Amino acid sequence: MSGYTETQPLGRTATADGRASPDRSSAANQSHRLANGGLIDRQAPLQFSFDGKSMSGFAGDTLASALVANGVKLVARSFKYHRPRGIMTAGSEEPSALVEMRTGARKEANTRATTQELYDGLVASSQNRWPSLRRDFMAVNSLLSPIFVAGFYYKTFMWPAKFWEKLYEPAIRRAAGLGETAHLPDPDHYDKAWAHCDVLVVGSGATGLSAALAAGRAGARVILCEEDSHIGGRLLSDGGEIDGMPALDWLRRVTDELASLPNVRIMARTAVFGVYDGGDFGALERVNDHVPQPAEHQVRQRLWRIATRRSVVGAGAIERPIVFPGNDRPGVMMAAAVRTYINRFAAMPGKRIAVFTNNDDGWRTVEAVVRAGGEIAAVIDPRGKVPAAYRALADRSGLRVLPGQVVDVKGGVDGVRSITVATGSSTQNIDTDCLAASGGWNPNVALSSFHRGRPTWREDIAAFVPGVSPPGMIMAGAANGDLSLDACLRTGHAAGAMAAAETGAKGKSGNAAKAADEAFAIQPLWQVKAKGKAFVDFQHDVTASDVTLAQREGFESVEHLKRYTTLGMATDQGKNSNVTGLAIMADARGRSIAETGTTIYRPPYAPVAIGALAGHHRDQNFHAWRLTPSHHWAAERGAVFVDTGLWKRAQWFPLAGETDWLQSVKREVLAVRNGVGFCDVSTLGKVDVRGADAGTFLDRVYINGFSKLAVGKARYGLMLREDGIVMDDGTTSRLAEDHYLTTTTTAKAGPVTQHLEFCRQVLWPELDVQLSSATDQWAQFSIAGPRTRDLLINLVDPSEDVSNEGFPFMGVREVMLRGGMKARLFRISFSGEMAFEIAVPARYGEAMARNIMKAGEPFGVVPYGTEALGVMRIEKGHVAGPELNGMTTASDLGLGGMASKKKDFIGRIMAGREALMAPDRQVVVGIKPVDKARRLRSGAHVVPKGAIPGPETDQGYLTSVCFSPVLDHWIALALVERGRERIGEIVRICDPLRNEDYEAEICSPVFYDPEGGRQRA
Amino acid sequence: MRIACPFCGERDSSEFSYLGDASPKRPNFAVDSPNSPAEIEDAVFDxxxxxxxxxxxxxxxxxxxxxxxxxxxxxxxxxxxEFKSVTAAPGAGAALAGQAGE
Amino acid sequence: MPDFTWETQSPLRKALVVGRHGAGTGAAGVTLREVRDIALVQVMARRGQAAATAKAAKKLFGVEPPTSPKAVTAKTATLIWSGADQFLAFAPHSGDEFYAKLADTFAGIASLSDQSDGRCALHISGPRARDAMAKFCALDLHDTVFPVGAAASTAIDHTNASVWRSADEAGEAVYNLLVFTSFSDSLWHMIADAALEYGLDAGHVSAVQ
Structure with a gap:
């Protein structure tokens, strides 16, 4: 069950003697790879290429760490200015090192090199450059930087407005941007799944592991999510000592214990990206992003919806940059990231590393560099004093410690060459190829704040900590502002134990692990005020001067600042820039950071591919479908299908030689009108209405009465909404004293069932009525045409009387068919012909279709589709979906006379409102063109003859149109103002969308057999 | 989000649909109601x-x-x-209920 | 006069391809079976007749029908809770006999609706059955929450389904599904898709022994 079995928590380390990889050449080429250490597997060298250049790394590397090991500094060009950029961080917050992964249809833009695991054969390339990363012509944008400042687009491309879409936007998009999409369908599969637990633990560092262990031991069902491929969080980078053993040993012990608990599930490579109402979390598992392509039948990524009662968020903290000129040059990295590359990946980011830190944590990087045998060019700490814990180190190593600030970084496309440090009034240049900078740590408050919880400012650590978290969520460890290892272990354990207890777990959580409590001191330094481009948001190229410009121009609120400068709006969502940006804004306004506040946090925390959100539901699986009982029979006869709602219905049945749909439909209609045809009508909603009060119930639901309907009879019914507008129509048959079968339209089966249940359960609980959907139980066919009875005589048992007298119009009863099959037979007609509907249990649907064909063969029976069905209902003037449009009343449809005056029913009183009774309402009429060759199209507007078309002359529109094979011209149903008084009037039909304008005559909606003799024959 | 159905227990919210305020009570007027048409229309309109x-x-x-x-x-x-409570409509089961119990 | 024969057809006659599908070649992680030839009747107690319905059911089946989301197995049928004061009686198909027996038993105290053709019955088992089901079913199927005998009326891919867990086979959970017949082709594809990565053994069985 757990991902743990597939994902070892630790990579194989080098052998004790530091023996290099068997493939000496691959290790030798890795100019910046340390000989020893790291959680990489030196026995497993991997080849990869970046911008076409072949390199090697090891299993356990990320693409970023492999690039670092190979001494690659330049990996990207920036969004707006096309400035050279390198790798800044070692985690999912990376703003700069975005690359295009893979090629062809699997090409994926904007992949963070820091989260991409290395695999053999990996192909990556840089993006947003032309013709090459080193010689990028678009870097000219950098010279034009004065015009790319905050608000530039708003100010410049305002006029003329029509130029925006065609000219400005495409030009801007070409010049500025990130990677390019594959332009091909994604060949991989994605899926979605639910997971359930008592306690969800987010993050697997010291905090998360302690929480998971405490909750797991107590017996709670625990899910532990870790976005990295390895369990351990910062323990993998920072080491240290826990419970008297090396942190990595402790880590191995804890992961082993967690893996042994059946109630704990460890999910590595799974980033929790959002929290939703009621304790639901969204998480993205990158199942197969670490291999060239998923094995057959495997998914690339899986979206998890995790339902939990409690959550413990140990998401850690994110180191924040200091803003100084040149702080974006390749080789300027976060101090903790430098430590990660050295300790976890055995890759030394520079030959001569300078460290610029305003807090004690930066000194741990100094220590890591020294311990790994690297050279420290200088340590710049504006606080002026070496922290007590590092004095011995400074003395022993003879460190050059400068109490100042970095005011400039010099270098080229290959990265940093030197830095300028100001101490007091003097400046000095220091040669270095890597500057590790730390401005302090921002607790990762994202999940805590997704429900609009506002983080609060904590002065002692100069950072925002969680405010009010969503219900059931406990923030712990560094994510809650506890920045020491011991505090992480302690608060993680306490949170896990509390969360488990709150869900009813009764077991013992044991004791929290212990570590030495190291001090954390910081003196805030947000920005070094010196001349030169100093970046706040590295991914969107927002500089410190953009922030102050926004302030000068009045965009002072953090929400305005964000939108005016686009600070924090890139794919990294400002993980390492938002707080710095608002601190600079606070300074510019002369206010405190606490007063300035943060912007609203919104999910997703990390980018989620649309493919993962869609999961199974793409292409032919975009949505579920429903098949009729004769579907496969129809398909085998070559039927063309149409989606009607979720149903796939046969639209027509083309014969050999028919090339045009109209040809097939005409044939089908004429076959019915002159002989006999049949159509699968199983899609109509069927509701069993049973119980002693079923009749009373239907009386209240329909405008006409049903309680007096005789058993064995069917009646057409119309139901209204409470507001008096028509809801649905259909026939209802009384099968027994206490059993009615009500039919709904295909489209409204769901809503009508819900409405009927509301009436039964809420409005009239005193009635004895039971409802059940019978739609899928029956295969139902309409058999129509003057030869229907002949066909039926062949089909039913000879003892059955289907004569007009024996089975009159609107009769219903069970009959025996030849071959010993019971069926329900309804004498109802939608086509206007003599017709029956016949229903058998669905498993006999195909047999029924075959047997109708057999019984009707002597009379030339044809199957017909929904198109012919539609033509015949329009010819007959029957209303359907286009007329039951949610705006029409019973009398608009010409059915007002059906309403009973003897009983109350839903919608009765509201239907009587003046406006719904107004004489100038648009009502259903027929329309026929004056020029009989004219094709009608639905949607065309009706205006008086001679009038200029416009809103004030508009009198209605054509709702349903068809070519009438019996009349041999196009006809329409239309909703027309005072239509019934205007039969015979010539009107103007205007269709501005299709540029059509012609004359037509208003006529009766019943084009065919107005006396109705045919259906009663 | 899960909603605690009194019959089924906790279920994903996607199984449920929302109608609206449960406080308005549907007025019943017979066809021969002695109330004035304006009164009836007002009550139903509300x-x-x-x-x-x-x-x-x-x-x-x-x-x-x-x-x-x-x-x-x-x-x-x-x-x-936040859902504070979820109860069944008066006619949800088969129990005998008075007229329009809600 | 031509001969009329009445063969039955499965709604899965195209979708269901009998055999081993998906990843791997050994034992499949998921076994999926269509259960053919079923009888299914929805029994809904009439107003004030819940107790009488339960009593009549006890007399006919030898067990009380479930009053909470559970499935109860009797000698001749399985009774599956399907809503307040209603249940589904699930049995092998026997022509009209089963329905007729119920109609007789529940006359005047419960309303029936024949669903023998309205639903398609599926059987999901195998070591990865629960993993596959997690992809299309929002229920928590953990042993402590959904033990043998548990049942639920739920939604799968936006359509209603009844799910219940019958006795374990070879130490593994067995889940039963009733889905609307018209949706079954679509749902079969989705369920099979969910199972492919674990290896799928697809087939059909008859409820009639």
Whole structure:
């Protein structure tokens, strides 16, 4: 069950003697790879290429760490200015090192090199450059930087407005941007799944592991999510000592214990990206992003919806940059990231590393560099004093410690060459190829704040900590502002134990692990005020001067600042820039950071591919479908299908030689009108209405009465909404004293069932009525045409009387068919012909279709589709979906006379409102063109003859149109103002969308057999 | 989010659909009601259209259409989306109920 | 006069391809079976007749029908809770006999609706059955929450389904599904898709022994 079995928590380390990889050449080429250490597997060298250049790394590397090991500094060009950029961080917050992964249809833009695991054969390339990363012509944008400042687009491309879409936007998009999409369908599969637990633990560092262990031991069902491929969080980078053993040993012990608990599930490579109402979390598992392509039948990524009662968020903290000129040059990295590359990946980011830190944590990087045998060019700490814990180190190593600030970084496309440090009034240049900078740590408050919880400012650590978290969520460890290892272990354990207890777990959580409590001191330094481009948001190229410009121009609120400068709006969502940006804004306004506040946090925390959100539901699986009982029979006869709602219905049945749909439909209609045809009508909603009060119930639901309907009879019914507008129509048959079968339209089966249940359960609980959907139980066919009875005589048992007298119009009863099959037979007609509907249990649907064909063969029976069905209902003037449009009343449809005056029913009183009774309402009429060759199209507007078309002359529109094979011209149903008084009037039909304008005559909606003799024959 | 159906237990919210305020009571007027037409129309109009836009606790109709097909009455906070209670509509089961118990 | 024969057809006659599908070649992680030839009747107690319905059911089946989301197995049928004061009686198909027996038993105290053709019955088992089901079913199927005998009326891919867990086979959970017949082709594809990565053994069985 757990991902743990597939994902070892630790990579194989080098052998004790530091023996290099068997493939000496691959290790030798890795100019910046340390000989020893790291959680990489030196026995497993991997080849990869970046911008076409072949390199090697090891299993356990990320693409970023492999690039670092190979001494690659330049990996990207920036969004707006096309400035050279390198790798800044070692985690999912990376703003700069975005690359295009893979090629062809699997090409994926904007992949963070820091989260991409290395695999053999990996192909990556840089993006947003032309013709090459080193010689990028678009870097000219950098010279034009004065015009790319905050608000530039708003100010410049305002006029003329029509130029925006065609000219400005495409030009801007070409010049500025990130990677390019594959332009091909994604060949991989994605899926979605639910997971359930008592306690969800987010993050697997010291905090998360302690929480998971405490909750797991107590017996709670625990899910532990870790976005990295390895369990351990910062323990993998920072080491240290826990419970008297090396942190990595402790880590191995804890992961082993967690893996042994059946109630704990460890999910590595799974980033929790959002929290939703009621304790639901969204998480993205990158199942197969670490291999060239998923094995057959495997998914690339899986979206998890995790339902939990409690959550413990140990998401850690994110180191924040200091803003100084040149702080974006390749080789300027976060101090903790430098430590990660050295300790976890055995890759030394520079030959001569300078460290610029305003807090004690930066000194741990100094220590890591020294311990790994690297050279420290200088340590710049504006606080002026070496922290007590590092004095011995400074003395022993003879460190050059400068109490100042970095005011400039010099270098080229290959990265940093030197830095300028100001101490007091003097400046000095220091040669270095890597500057590790730390401005302090921002607790990762994202999940805590997704429900609009506002983080609060904590002065002692100069950072925002969680405010009010969503219900059931406990923030712990560094994510809650506890920045020491011991505090992480302690608060993680306490949170896990509390969360488990709150869900009813009764077991013992044991004791929290212990570590030495190291001090954390910081003196805030947000920005070094010196001349030169100093970046706040590295991914969107927002500089410190953009922030102050926004302030000068009045965009002072953090929400305005964000939108005016686009600070924090890139794919990294400002993980390492938002707080710095608002601190600079606070300074510019002369206010405190606490007063300035943060912007609203919104999910997703990390980018989620649309493919993962869609999961199974793409292409032919975009949505579920429903098949009729004769579907496969129809398909085998070559039927063309149409989606009607979720149903796939046969639209027509083309014969050999028919090339045009109209040809097939005409044939089908004429076959019915002159002989006999049949159509699968199983899609109509069927509701069993049973119980002693079923009749009373239907009386209240329909405008006409049903309680007096005789058993064995069917009646057409119309139901209204409470507001008096028509809801649905259909026939209802009384099968027994206490059993009615009500039919709904295909489209409204769901809503009508819900409405009927509301009436039964809420409005009239005193009635004895039971409802059940019978739609899928029956295969139902309409058999129509003057030869229907002949066909039926062949089909039913000879003892059955289907004569007009024996089975009159609107009769219903069970009959025996030849071959010993019971069926329900309804004498109802939608086509206007003599017709029956016949229903058998669905498993006999195909047999029924075959047997109708057999019984009707002597009379030339044809199957017909929904198109012919539609033509015949329009010819007959029957209303359907286009007329039951949610705006029409019973009398608009010409059915007002059906309403009973003897009983109350839903919608009765509201239907009587003046406006719904107004004489100038648009009502259903027929329309026929004056020029009989004219094709009608639905949607065309009706205006008086001679009038200029416009809103004030508009009198209605054509709702349903068809070519009438019996009349041999196009006809329409239309909703027309005072239509019934205007039969015979010539009107103007205007269709501005299709540029059509012609004359037509208003006529009766019943084009065919107005006396109705045919259906009663 | 999960909603606790009184019959099914906790279920994913996607199984439920929302109708609205459960407080308006449907007026019943027989065809021969002695009330004046204006009075009748006003009463029904209010029932059909008049709703308070509550920010806070509200009694609402929910339908467990993706489950047991029961109509439910939920007390929910419209600001926090917290469900305080969920009970069955009077006619949800087979129990004998008085007229329009809600 | 031509001969009329009445063969039955499965709604899965195209979708269901009998055999081993998906990843791997050994034992499949998921076994999926269509259960053919079923009888299914929805029994809904009339107003004030819940107790009488339960009593009549006890007399006919030898067990009380479930009053909460559970499935109860009797000698001749399985009774599956399907809503307040209603249940589904699931049995092998026997022509009209089963329905007729119920109609007789529940006359006047419960309303019936024949669903023998309205639903398609599926059987999901195998070591990865629960993993596959997690992809399309929002229920928590953990042993402590959904033990043998548990049942639920739920939604799968936006359509109603009844799910219940019958006795374990070879130490593994067995889940039963009733889905609307018209949706079954679509749902079969989705369920099979969910199972492919674990290896799928697809087939059909008859409820009639």
């Amino acid at each position: 029932y059909v259209y008049l709703r308070a836009n509550v920010a806070g606790d509200m009694r609402e109709y929910w339908y467990h259409g993706g489950g047991c097909r029961s109509w439910l009455i939920a007390e929910r906070n419209t600001v926090t989306h």
